[in-house]
Each structure stands twice: as C-alpha cells, then as structure tokens.
Amino acid sequence: MSAQESYNELTRICREVALIYSSYAVLSWDQHTYMPPAGISFRAEQLGMLSSTGHKKFTDPKVGDLLSNLEQSDLAKGDTPESANIRELRHAYDKQTKLPTELVEEITKTTSMAHEAWAKARKESDFSQFEPWLAKVINLMQQKADAYGFEGERYNALLDDYETGATVTDVENVFASLRDELVTLLQKIKDAPKQPDKSIVERPYDVKLQEIFGKSVALAMGFDFDSGRLDITTHPFCTGIGIGDTRILTRYNPNRLNDALFGTMHEAGHGLYEMGLPKDKYFGLPMSQSISLGIHESQSRMWENQVGRSKPFWEYFFPQAQRLFRDSLGSVTLDEFYGAINDVRPSYIRVEADEATYNLHILLRFEMERALLNGDLKPADVPGEWNSRFKKYFGIEVDKDSNGCLQDVHWSAGLVGYFPTYTLGNLYSAQFFNQADKELDDLEGQFRRGEYLGLREWLREKIHQHGQRYRANDLCKRITGSGLDHKPLVTYMNKKYGDIYGF
C-alpha cells in the first residue's frame, strides 16, 4: 500500500469514527433539550454503545499500523495538513490505546459513585462524606497518568487530555504572576472611589425579549442560523455536531440579564469556532478539529468579555436593549449599564464569578489538584487548604464547604487537569484580542457601528481554519509573536477596571 493509499484508508476510518461520535453529539444534545424525562436510562445505554463503537473502531490495531507506515513516509514531513493529521492522530491513538480496559472501567464505576457521594456531600455541606471518594479518584488519576506515561510530574499527563502538549512548566509561572496581579487588582477595586450599581441588571427582563436580543447579538457576531441553532438547557454548552450543524444552548433568568446574554455570546463564540473549522475538507481528521479546550475557551471568552463586556459594543447595542427592556433600562445611562455588567466582587461560587475574580477561582483549583496528584496534599486536608488559600486570594472567609471545596463537579467526575483550560482560555483571549486590535483597522469603531464580522474573519483566518495544524502555544506564537503570557490580560483588566472604578 502506498503512503497515499494508507493515508486515504486512515482518512476513511477516521471519518467513520467521527460519524459515530457526531451521532453521539446529536443524542447528547437531544438529552439536554427535548428528550422525554423517562428516556434517561435508555439514553445512557445508547450513548455507551456509540461511544464504545467509536472507540473500538479507532483503537483497531489497523489504525496503529497505518500510522506507523505513514510516519515513515514523506507525508509525515514538513508543516503540512497531512503531517499535522498524522501527528495528532498518533497522539490520540497512543493515549486511547495506553489505558488498560480494567482501569477505564474502574474509573467509570468509581466516578459514577463518587459523583453521587459528592452530590449528597455538597447538599449537606459535609466534606467527610466525599473524602474517601476523592482519595479513590485521585488514586485512579495517578494510575491513569502512570499508564499514559509522562515527563516531569504526573499532572502533565492529565493536563494533556484537555490541553494537548501543555505542561505545568509552561503554565505555572504565568499562572502565579497572574494570581499575584489579580489579588492586587481586587484590592484596588475594593478600595475604589466609584462602585457600579449592579442592581441594574438584576431587574425583571422578559425571557421572550431576552431571547430576541440574544439571537440578534449572535446574528451580528456572524453565528449562522442556517447551519446552527440556539436552544434552552440547564447547563449551557455548544456542540459542533458536524458539517453545517453547530448548536448552542443557553438559559434564561427572568430577573437577571447577564446569564443568558453573556451566556449566549459565550456559546456563540464557541459556535463560531466550530463553524470556522475546515470540516468540509477534513471532517474526521484533526485538521477539522479544535486545538484544545483552552483555545476553544479563548474564542468564547473573547466574544463574551473583550467584545460583549466592552463599551464600544454597547454604544451600538444599548439603545436597542433600552427599547426592548424599557421598564428596566429606560432611565439608565450607558455608563451605568456598562458599570453594572462589569461589576466585580469576591464571591464563593466559581460559575457565578465575574470576569476579574474568575481566574482566581481557577488558579486556586489548579494549585490544589496539582498538589493532590503529587501527594503534597492529602484529601483530608482539602477543606482547610481551600479555605486558607481562599482567604488569601479573595480576602473573605469560606462559610461552608458547599461554598468552598465541594462546589464543583469536576473532581468527582475524574476531571483532574481540566480547570487550567479555563484560565488558559482567558489568557489566550486577551493575547489574541490584543493582536487583532493591532492588526484590524479601528476595531473599536467597528464595534461602535455594530460590525463584528471583521473580528470573526480575523479569527477564522488566524485560528479557526487551521484546525489542529498547530498546538496551542505554537499557534499563539505564530499569531502574537510570543507564547502564553499573563500581561495582555492584566493590562486589559487594569485599564478597563481603572476606567470603571476610577483608580
């Protein structure tokens, strides 16, 4: 078989695998939107079947053989789409074949029970119920890292699942610098002379009108409703099902504007990435897939924050919002509104955090899960350690574990190494936006005129169209001239909050 024939055969298999996983995505979307309640157990069985069918197809030794042949060929050389596909398929194949079936089953079984224990522990704010399960999960995660193999510390092996190629070494200094800057920023905000009136966005906002507004914004961003949808769900997400089919989901709070508005922009940002990936050409191959959770999050966060929480954006959209929500916004000024959507204050719960404190929540989790995995922190000591760090970073005392170390689902679900991608997304978004602002003509002016396609095209050209051709840090270097860096985000925040809070 010639190299080209091997490549074609590999492409065919990967497309089949991806068709199965894309069917999984439809069923999963359906589960979170329209599935009748009684269908839940059956749905789990369907998803399990699709997942194991896809896994079996992809981990077939034939795939490994094809890859080995190709790695010896010219197709694996140089900076080409083909070589990127071979490189990333090898990476995925090795990871998927390295875990012993018994370990995978053990993880599935344990996390399923750990999740139940966690839910009960959180409800009763009683860490002791979760502690033994956390210990088991951490132990399994250590085994998982060992099965994968790693350089440096175990955490690298897990982080790679969500952020291919990233290592602790790459991120720890950036994260630590960011943390220190944020603690300082928070103190400045706390002491600032001006304080926004947050209550403006906590008034009645008709849900039907919120939906119209959210869709208008998504449309202006360039979200293509001919090949996409916006639906309602409990935990918003975006799913790129396949060619011509990208779906985003949001939720509406009748008494708060932010949830659905910024939630929709966030998911639409993910959606634009999915829509911009070259799926027509490469569906099933890494070249049609997003790079990492961090890069995905950089897209959603940029649209949510750098665009959606910017003053120029609202210079265009605020008059429309005022006409729609006359009772709540009729007598509010643009500056008051801009302040209200950018209100910052320390709070216990990550998912409700504002743009400035959000990363502190993440950094705390990153530091703790890394210590847990390395054995430097014992599961029993988690609440104490959490609370003392929280006090140091946020300046407030955690009142109970359900507002502290029990709030997140991730550890109980075996998602160790996932948290950092949120902050990576925020860092990259600031770096990319900074660069776009340099390269595009009067970006603020465009926003003021309601023009967002310029930014979308820039993102398409620089990021979306490349699929997994480059890994996150390399892509960042290609685009901005430097790798991961905390300064653009810090500069952006200091300027923005300085204006709003008057420091």
Add this chain to the structure above:
Amino acid sequence: MSAQESYNELTRICREVALIYSSYAVLSWDQHTYMPPAGISFRAEQLGMLSSTGHKKFTDPKVGDLLSNLEQSDLAKGDTPESANIRELRHAYDKQTKLPTELVEEITKTTSMAHEAWAKARKESDFSQFEPWLAKVINLMQQKADAYGFEGERYNALLDDYETGATVTDVENVFASLRDELVTLLQKIKDAPKQPDKSIVERPYDVKLQEIFGKSVALAMGFDFDSGRLDITTHPFCTGIGIGDTRILTRYNPNRLNDALFGTMHEAGHGLYEMGLPKDKYFGLPMSQSISLGIHESQSRMWENQVGRSKPFWEYFFPQAQRLFRDSLGSVTLDEFYGAINDVRPSYIRVEADEATYNLHILLRFEMERALLNGDLKPADVPGEWNSRFKKYFGIEVDKDSNGCLQDVHWSAGLVGYFPTYTLGNLYSAQFFNQADKELDDLEGQFRRGEYLGLREWLREKIHQHGQRYRANDLCKRITGSGLDHKPLVTYMNKKYGDIYGF
C-alpha cells in the same frame, strides 16, 4: 456453548444492533424537527453510517450460527417468547443476508435518481419523465423478490418486507370484496338525501389552541408525555425510539381542524402501541417490536376513526372544542360537527382522502403494483390503467397525472408492496374494535364520559404486550376468532354513514 448461553449471546448482539438503530431513530427525528437546514447532507452521511454499522453487526455469520444452534434446541420449541424471538430473528436474518450487496447499492442509487425524476415529473404532471425510472425500479424490485425467493408470485416476497408472513392469497379476496362494497357505499353516499356541511371544519382554528386540544386528547387516550413528546413536522409520523422514549409529530393547518386533530390521534395511536410493547423486558428482540405495518396502522386508525370520528367521543369533547374555538364552532351543533368530520367525497389525492374512500385509493394501487411486478402491466400503460380504474371506482375522471399515478412517492422510492398495509390496518382496526366493543363494558358509554384507558388496556393486553409473538393474521384469529375479514369494516361504515347520510 449451551442453548441458554447462545440465547444470551444472541440477545446481547441484538440489543447492540437495536441501540444503533435507535440512535438512527433519534437522528432521523431530529432531522424532521430541529436540525439546521444546512446540516442535511451531513445528516445523510451519519444515518448511512449508523445503518451500515447496525446491518453489519446483525448480518455477522455469528448471528446465523447462534440461530442455527438455537433452532436445534428446546428454546425453539412451543409457543414461548424465546421461540418467537428465534423464529422472527431467523426470518429477519435470512432476508437481510439474502440480498447481494451490489443489488442493495443499485437499488439505493436508482431510487435516489428515480425520486428526483418523480418529483420533477409530478411537478410538471408529465409521466413520460418518470416512465423509464419506474421501469428500472420495477425491474430492481423483481430482482429483489428473486433474491429473497418466494412461493406463488413475486409480490409475496415484497409484501413480506412490510407485513411479515402475509401473501397475496391471504388478502386478494378480502380486498376485492372490500372494493366492491366500497364502490356501492360511495354510490349510496353520493345519492343520499342528507349531506353534511364540510365547511364547518374549514374555518380559522388557532394553531396554539389546536395544539392544546390535540395534547389534551392524546393525554386522555393515555399517551404518556413523561415518556413521549409531540412535535411539529411536515410529514407527520411516530417514532418509538426506545425504552421510555416515544415521539409523535403532527402539523397544523390554521384553516382546517381535521389535519392536526386526527393526525395527532392517529400518531398517538401508533405511540400507544410503541409505549405498550414490552421493551423493558425484551428491548432489541422481536418480542419488543411491532408485528407489522398493518398491525401498527390498525392501532393508529382505530384511535383516529373508530374513536376520534365517533359520536360518543365528541359527546365528551365537543363542548371543550366549542369553548376553545368559539368563533368557528360556537353556533354549531354536535350533529353538524359530527357530520362535518365524517364528510365523504371522491377526490384525487390519497393522503387527503376521507375514511370511506381511502381504501379505494389503496386497492387501486395494490392491484396496479401487483400487475407491474408480474409483468401484466407495462410502465408505459400506467396512466391509462390508473385513470380507467379510478373512473370505475370513484366515478370521476382524473384530470392530470399529478392528480393520478404521479401523486405518491412510494414507487420512486422502491416501496413496492407497502400500500396494502394501509388497508390491512383499516381492516384489522375494525375487527379489533368490534371485538373490544363486545368484550368491554359499555365502550360507547366510556367514550361519552371521556374514558379511553379501558380501550387502551384492552389493546395492551390483546396486542401490544405480545410484541412479535404472533404474526398478524394469527393474532387476529386469537383475538377475534377469525382471520382477516372485510365484513366488520363494511358493517361499521354502512352503519355510520347510513346514520349520517340518512340511507
């Protein structure tokens, strides 16, 4: 491997196959409801992948070997769920393995092009464009029948795809008698002294209110919205996705009540059958599946016609309808309304036909497709033959082929042998309802009081819970004491229309 072990292994494989097909069902439902328009080609590829994955899994020689082992064992003996599963799996396995791959591909390719040619021919009412494609399809259907093998005539092999075990010999006399009775009935109706005012149901009916009414009726019928849904689509259907998940779809006409109302009852009738099948116990096996299209249709037609177009039903629901649709029904009497929903008149289009003329449309198609397959009718002669039969049965001249032999999608799609199942459904529904009426206490009284669960329970006990344990004709004998029979339907119609039309 013991017989029981073989049986367990076969059960396991069949469940996997069914999980794949049930995923197909979710994607297909999604395609007809919420999928973004641009996703259509990709969806076809997903469905093709799921379908070939399921087919490959089921036609694995291992399944044939397991069946052969089981057929030698005690599990295949007697009237038990196990023996029924073995019998019907063998039947399905043989059919699915008998068609050569090339023939299947040729059918797929040809019908895809034939469908396009048909759509254009119908639009332009020009049979000559479709004729060569009809010839090709009929030729392929003959090859298909030959590949299956058959006793008697080829048509039997195709009919069996939709109505397992049914043969032309079983149905031809019943169908011919029914046809003659219907022609006589139509003449009586035409000459009748009283004629209902059909315009009553052709007034404005608010779509939102139609939806509320349709859901109320489905709920009263026992359709379980905790494990089911009602959505909107272009061509209404019902899909039994799996355990706890049955979905029905309807469409609303703002200027006619019948479409959505009887459409919803029809699909809810299918839905009750799906909900009543013992899927919890036998999912994936024939014991959890419907017997045939004819039996499925008997359920939908019973709820639509014997229940939904009955006077006692409206004695309960008409006052509610009047309150909902005050402008259109406020000054209408129950008798006038009852007449309007039962208006009968010859018309060209099958899918718009009333209860009485509907079967004549089917019988004409059955006779013609049988003659085409046997070579007694040439494709070129289809329009002439259609029109002359139509004149004989309906008493009116077909004005153009788009109102005649070009109206239905079936032949272009290779669905030859499908049409009879509609009339089988109507015949069985009358036979079953007749029996239910004998066995249940004051069924009319129950309807008058808005009680429909008695009938649903009877259908569950007699039909739904048995899955494919018995074939259609045998089931009918077990329940009513006789096989397929035209008399109950004829008696029912003569009585009903005699009352309404005064003959």
